[in-house]
Amino acid sequence: MTATEPSRYLARSLPRVLAPSARPQSICWRRNASDQASSRSPSDINELESASSLSGSVPENVVKSFDPVSKARLRKTQLPRSRYQFRSPKYDRGPLHPHQPPPPSDPSSRLFVPGPFSLPRTEQTYQSTVAPDILTLCYVHNPPGFKPPPKAPRLRGWDESSPYHKNRTLRGPRGGDVLRLLRKPITFNNIPKVERITIHSYVKQAAQENSSWLHVAGMAVQAISNVRVETFKSKSSVATWSIAPGRDTVAVKAELRGEDMQHFLGKLIDVVMPRIKDWEGVKGSSGDSSGNITFGLESENVALFPEIEVNYDMYPPKMIPGCHITLHTSAKTDKDARLLLSAMGIPFYGKVVN
Numbered sequence: 001m002t003a004t005e006p007s008r009y010l011a012r013s014l015p016r017v018l019a020p021s022a023r024p025q026s027i028c029w030r031r032n033a034s035d036q037a038s039s040r041s042p043s044d045i046n047e048l049e050s051a052s053s054l055s056g057s058v059p060e061n062v063v064k065s066f067d068p069v070s071k072a073r074l075r076k077t078q079l080p081r082s083r084y085q086f087r088s089p090k091y092d093r094g095p096l097h098p099h100q101p102p103p104p105s106d107p108s109s110r111l112f113v114p115g116p117f118s119l120p121r122t123e124q125t126y127q128s129t130v131a132p133d134i135l136t137l138c139y140v141h142n143p144p145g146f147k148p149p150p151k152a153p154r155l156r157g158w159d160e161s162s163p164y165h166k167n168r169t170l171r172g173p174r175g176g177d178v179l180r181l182l183r184k185p186i187t188f189n190n191i192p193k194v195e196r197i198t199i200h201s202y203v204k205q206a207a208q209e210n211s212s213w214l215h216v217a218g219m220a221v222q223a224i225s226n227v228r229v230e231t232f233k234s235k236s237s238v239a240t241w242s243i244a245p246g247r248d249t250v251a252v253k254a255e256l257r258g259e260d261m262q263h264f265l266g267k268l269i270d271v272v273m274p275r276i277k278d279w280e281g282v283k284g285s286s287g288d289s290s291g292n293i294t295f296g297l298e299s300e301n302v303a304l305f306p307e308i309e310v311n312y313d314m315y316p317p318k319m320i321p322g323c324h325i326t327l328h329t330s331a332k333t334d335k336d337a338r339l340l341l342s343a344m345g346i347p348f349y350g351k352v353v354n
Contacts, residue, residue, distance in 0.1 A: 281347030
């Protein structure tokens with residue numbers, strides 16, 4: 001092998017940009033530009049073919065005859081969808097099928113619903129006023145490099161001073177045996193908000209007298225909530241009301257989400273609650289320690305909803321039911337849920353239990 005052969009094999013194995021060129025090296029600042037066009041004479045350029053499918057004159061009558069709009073209007077039958085529109089698969093045949101339907105947010109999806117083009121008043125108030133205020137009140141700033149002080153263990157151990165301490169379970173915190181839920185700091189992405197509303201009405205007369213009480217209660221709850229109600233049978237027996245478990249249908253329930261929830265919350269805060277006479281508000285002790293607040297409305301208060309008031313003659317006054325309303329929030333503690341609902345306009349009174 002001669003001395004020039006290793007350089008030849010090396011040049012063949014290297015990329016083209018690193019391979020040595022056989023042409024004389026000269027400084028050229030033009031990149032990807034041909035240096036042969038300038039050396040050609042005009043006679044060589046004239047020999048190139050001038051006729052092309054992309055150039056040339058088109059007859060005037062052909063130009064005027066091209067009118068796709070009028071052609072589409074003259075068409076008697078509509079073109080098949082496969083010609084001009086993508087249609088997603090009708091059924092979802094599983095994650096391994098080659099044809100997957102697009103998500104409902106995609107305009108080409110069969111489940112696509114345009115909008116919303118405007119927010120309900122309560123949702124707009126929450127986005128523009130309530131959420132920024134809660135973030136301002138609850139924001140805790142930790143500068144870069146901040147290290148929180150170490151926290152004591154939530155459960156206390158035993159000091160091993162007695163043989164009976166061995167293998168015993170840890171003790172609860174001082175002052176009580178109930179551990180409170182851990183609460184993460186409120187930031188911009190976990191501001192408390194109302195997730196859903198549950199309206200529940202228990203009608204004992206449906207078991208004592210007849211089912212018309214249950215029908216009226218279902219129609220009333222359905223009217224104020226704009227949601228189809230569900231009926232439930234009793235799970236426990238109440239001897240004084242002649243209720244046996246699993247025998248009588250005595251309750252109706254409606255779950256509100258989305259715009260129905262926002263509209264109901266707006267009616268409840270702006271129309272119904274201000275008109276309740278001698279009403280102090282929601283008890284401060286209401287709540288399940290997980291951010292859900294429940295309160296009740298009497299039958300005369302349910303009659304204040306606009307849907308029932310405008311058709312008051314349709315409902316027998318004594319059959320209009322009372323109901324329990326549960327506001328399910330994304331807050332982790334009752335304190336944060338109460339802060340959210342107070343900002344939305346729901347008053348609280350009495351001893352506050354956090």
